[in-house]
Amino acid sequence: MDLLIRILVSLLPVVIFLFVLNYLDSFQLVRPRELVAALIIGIAVAVVSLAINDAVMHVADWKRATVTRYIAPPVEETLKAAWVAWLIARRRIGFMVDAAIVGFAVGAGFALVENTYYMRVLESHNIVVWIVRGLGTAVMHGGMTAIYGIITRTLVDRREGRWTAYLPALALVVLAHSLFNHFLLSPVLSTILLHIMLPAILIVAFRQSERATRHWLGHQMDVDAELLEIINSGTMGDSRIGRYVNELGRQFESAMVVDILCYLRIRTELAISAKGILMMKEAGFKPVVPGETADKFAELKHLEKSIGVTGRLAIKPLLYQSTHDLWQLHQLEA
Numbered sequence: 570m571d572l573l574i575r576i577l578v579s580l581l582p583v584v585i586f587l588f589v590l591n592y593l594d595s596f597q598l599v600r601p602r603e604l605v606a607a608l609i610i611g612i613a614v615a616v617v618s619l620a621i622n623d624a625v626m627h628v629a630d631w632k633r634a635t636v637t638r639y640i641a642p643p644v645e646e647t648l649k650a651a652w653v654a655w656l657i658a659r660r661r662i663g664f665m666v667d668a669a670i671v672g673f674a675v676g677a678g679f680a681l682v683e684n685t686y687y688m689r690v691l692e693s694h695n696i697v698v699w700i701v702r703g704l705g706t707a708v709m710h711g712g713m714t715a716i717y718g719i720i721t722r723t724l725v726d727r728r729e730g731r732w733t734a735y736l737p738a739l740a741l742v743v744l745a746h747s748l749f750n751h752f753l754l755s756p757v758l759s760t761i762l763l764h765i766m767l768p769a770i771l772i773v774a775f776r777q778s779e780r781a782t783r784h785w786l787g788h789q790m791d792v793d794a795e796l797l798e799i800i801n802s803g804t805m806g807d808s809r810i811g812r813y814v815n816e817l818g819r820q821f822e823s824a825m826v827v828d829i830l831c832y833l834r835i836r837t838e839l840a841i842s843a844k845g846i847l848m849m850k851e852a853g854f855k856p857v858v859p860g861e862t863a864d865k866f867a868e869l870k871h872l873e874k875s876i877g878v879t880g881r882l883a884i885k886p887l888l889y890q891s892t893h894d895l896w897q898l899h900q901l902e903a
Contacts, residue, residue: 572688574696579684579703583677583711590670590715593775596782597850598667599674607652607671611678614648618679619686642746646739649675649714650721654735657718657725666778668718669771676711683710697757705760709749712767713742719774782847790844796887797837800830817883825876829884832872835865836888 591599621644626636653672656662662671684702691698720738728734749759818826839862846856873881 575688575694575699578696579688579699579707580681582703583680583707586708586711587670587673587677590673590771594666594670595779595851596666596847598664598847599670603671604674607674608678608681610652611649611675611680612682613678614645614652614675615679615682615686618645618648619683638747638750642743642750645679645710646713646717646743646746649679649710650717650735650739650742653714653718654721657722657735662718662722664778664782665719665722665774666782668722669715669774669778672714672716672718673711676714677707679714680707680710683707701756701760705756705763706749708767709746709763712763712770713746715767716745716770717742719770786844786847790841793837793841793844797834797841800834800837813887821880821883825880828872828875829880832869832876832880833884833887835869835872839865839869 587604591597591604618641622636622641625631625640626633631640649672652675653662653668656671657668662668684699684707687702688699693699717738720741721735724734724737749763752759754762817829821829842859842862846858849856876884
């Protein structure tokens with residue numbers, strides 16, 4: 570019974586917190602399999618981190634407190650952040666909210682292993698210790714990686730994907746983790762403070778992310794619909810797109826221009842489908858991916874090869890290559 574209580578209070582809170590976060594996302598941007606993948610990554614990271622920390626402690630003959638304060642934070646936060654950074658770099662995370670959820674899931678997986686490990690190492694029967702580890706340390710691990718995801722997702726948008734966008738948040742969470750492990754405040758007070766600050770940060774991030782998502786959906790849907798209407802009409806006229814395509818006609822062969830127009834049409838249709846799916850999710854409906862989606866992606870890849878690098882560079886001004894637009898195609902393709 571004592572072991573069962575320790576397991577419940579040290580492991581369950583962070584899992585419940587994760588599912589609450591995912592439930593609060595009205596767009597349901599993170600799929601269940603992506604949550605599971607993040608949890609597994611967190612578990613693997615925890616195993617590697619514990620091995621590194623133990624190796625440093627024994628080789629350098631340092632006390633556990635020293636390793637916990639100065640070695641564990643940079644090792645653990647760097648490894649946890651790596652998965653989130655990779656997803657952002659690959660355009661698999663489009664908004665702050667999914668960066669927060671995926672980040673927290675990685676931290677949750679990490680915390681499950683770490684708390685299980687410390688059950689064996691500490692062998693404490695003081696229930697307060699395990700409440701603090703469950704509500705404090707475990708949630709801290711999830712919160713740090715969630716905050717890393719929120720800040721990095723924002724900086725990548727502002728700095729257009731430059732590698733320097735991935736560093737400031739890492740430095741911040743390493744410092745915060747180290748301060749948490751210094752126990753400048755009592756463990757109980759630190760846990761209370763954590764549960765005041767972390768929900769506040771996440772609520773602000775969720776609200777900003779949902780506002781940005783709605784703005785992007787509304788504005789970009791109109792732009793995509795206008796582009797598709799111009800392409801399908803067959804008469805470009807004096808529109809900006811028409812003038813640009815006419816200029817392309819003077820520089821490329823007619824067959825190349827036809828392939829470019831087909832590429833623009835299919836890509837725009839896929840973008841509109843992806844936005845429609847998001848709107849259905851927010852409205853509470855179960856979205857259905859159009860049956861021809863796979864064929865359209867296959868044709869899109871064929872046309873990419875056909876028009877080549879030169880053609881893709883030529884039509885770049887007609888495409889909206891923001892992180893959100895590239896992310897939406899990944900969502901639909903997956």
